[in-house]
Amino acid sequence: MFVSQILPHYLPIPKSLKHHSNASQNSFFLTTFKPSSRTTVKLRAILFENSLFKHCFSKSEDGYLCCEGLRVEDVMNNVEKSPFYLYSKPQITRNFQAYRDALEGLDSIIGYAIKANNNLKIFEHLRKLGCGAVLVSGNELRLALHAGCIFNGNGKLLEELVLAAQEGVFVNVDSEFDLDNIVSAARIAGKKVNLLLRINPDVDPQVHPYVATGNKNSKFGIRNEKLQWFLDAVKALPNELKLVGAHCHLGSTITKVDIFRDAAVLMVNYIDQIRAQGFKIDYLNIGGGLGIDYYHTGAVLPSPRDLIDTVRELVLSRDLNLIIEPGRSLIANTCCLVNRVTGVKTNGTKNFIVIDGSMAELIRPSLYDAYQGAGLVVHDAGAYCMSMASTYNLKMRPPEYWVEEDGPWPRSVMQRHLKTI
Numbered sequence: 001m002f003v004s005q006i007l008p009h010y011l012p013i014p015k016s017l018k019h020h021s022n023a024s025q026n027s028f029f030l031t032t033f034k035p036s037s038r039t040t041v042k043l044r045a046i047l048f049e050n051s052l053f054k055h056c057f058s059k060s061e062d063g064y065l066c067c068e069g070l071r072v073e074d075v076m077n078n079v080e081k082s083p084f085y086l087y088s089k090p091q092i093t094r095n096f097q098a099y100r101d102a103l104e105g106l107d108s109i110i111g112y113a114i115k116a117n118n119n120l121k122i123f124e125h126l127r128k129l130g131c132g133a134v135l136v137s138g139n140e141l142r143l144a145l146h147a148g149c150i151f152n153g154n155g156k157l158l159e160e161l162v163l164a165a166q167e168g169v170f171v172n173v174d175s176e177f178d179l180d181n182i183v184s185a186a187r188i189a190g191k192k193v194n195l196l197l198r199i200n201p202d203v204d205p206q207v208h209p210y211v212a213t214g215n216k217n218s219k220f221g222i223r224n225e226k227l228q229w230f231l232d233a234v235k236a237l238p239n240e241l242k243l244v245g246a247h248c249h250l251g252s253t254i255t256k257v258d259i260f261r262d263a264a265v266l267m268v269n270y271i272d273q274i275r276a277q278g279f280k281i282d283y284l285n286i287g288g289g290l291g292i293d294y295y296h297t298g299a300v301l302p303s304p305r306d307l308i309d310t311v312r313e314l315v316l317s318r319d320l321n322l323i324i325e326p327g328r329s330l331i332a333n334t335c336c337l338v339n340r341v342t343g344v345k346t347n348g349t350k351n352f353i354v355i356d357g358s359m360a361e362l363i364r365p366s367l368y369d370a371y372q373g374a375g376l377v378v379h380d381a382g383a384y385c386m387s388m389a390s391t392y393n394l395k396m397r398p399p400e401y402w403v404e405e406d407g408p409w410p411r412s413v414m415q416r417h418l419k420t421i
């Protein structure tokens with residue numbers, strides 16, 4: 001195993017995409033990274049006492065936290081800056097494979113939700129494995145181009161839609177004004193746009209309100225009462241629009257697969273209604289949203305297979321191509337945020353361990369009371385952590401490394417994070 005830094009990319013995306021492998025343009029430099037022989041105990045594993053939980057992060061026999069067998073402390077002692085995100089590349093592969101295996105026997109597309117983690121290297125790795133992409137902005141689109149993309153979101157801009165039209169990306173329609181913009185984009189690009197209707201199925205995902213999107217009072221998707229209006233509008237514009245499917249996304253951190261099943265039942269009924277009007281639609285997109293076990297208390301959470309199996313028969317019964325858009329369940333558990341202890345203090349009644357990491361690097365717990373590991377290493381930090389990191393308090397965005405399964409040491413390290421403010 002070896003560790004290399006994963007290129008953090010900063011906007012504008014096109015430039016970084018174009019030049020990400022160009023050493024001189026991106027201050028690329030090589031560094032030697034070797035496991036240290038020091039045996040301090042700062043990063044002793046405090047989680048994973050529960051033997052049911054097995055994945056890339058595990059506790060070694062002598063009590064150290066390891067990522068794919070490599071001591072996290074050794075990594076910390078050999079990288080320049082802390083805190084940092086540490087991923088397991090093999091775990092990303094395994095997570096993708098779990099979806100791939102679960103989808104066997106179905107026509108399907110896995111569209112990785114780039115919002116969960118927009119690291120270019122991670123995306124390239126997923127793309128090599130055969131993953132598509134689901135995106136919500138022009139820059140995510142530029143990042144993902146050529147991967148087979150689906151453009152989501154309720155605030156897409158005309159210029160972003162023009163790019164999507166030019167590139168032949170599938171676009172989810174979210175509202176009346178969104179449809180107007182899509183029509184304008186098709187005319188500007190001189191290309192027909194392939195559409196999926198994002199229908200709000202009004203299914204309660206039973207998650208924190210901030211991450212619920214599939215219930216009636218959410219701002220996402222079209223109201224099902226308006227379905228006929230949208231179908232008529234699409235029918236009237238055959239030169240600009242081609243309806244190819246229906247989409248829903250219920251929310252995130254969902255831990256019960258019946259919720260997906262309930263939505264899929266509603267969605268195939270809509271698809272029946274749409275087909276009955278002569279539309280030849282092939283795609284059912286059930287969004288993302290599968291939760292992961294942040295608590296590690298031994299609870300058995302649904303796997304990708306459980307999710308797919310719960311909708312399999314419905315999909316086959318209508319001869320549909322199933323699109324799924326996982327973010328969190330593909331990437332969250334592949335990573336932890338590694339922090340260094342700055343000091344220990346007390347306010348008289350409570351003792352504090354002060355670390356160099358903060359809500360600037362990882363905001364989920366402060367933003368919506370998310371529980372995410374404990375101690376000096378914050379686990380399950382692959383999704384919605386680095387992609388929501390900020391420069392709050394004028395802190396630098398943290399570097400990202402991954403442990404790879406192949407290749408020699410030393411590895412190249414990209415150093416651009418030091419220049420971003």
Ligand SMILES: Cc1ncc(COP(=O)(O)O)c(C=O)c1O
Binds near residue numbers: 249252287290328383
């Ligand atoms: C439309 C859509 N698809 C997919 C996702 C990914 O969800 P998750 O990371 O929970 O799988 C999101 C996240 O909010 C989304 O809005």
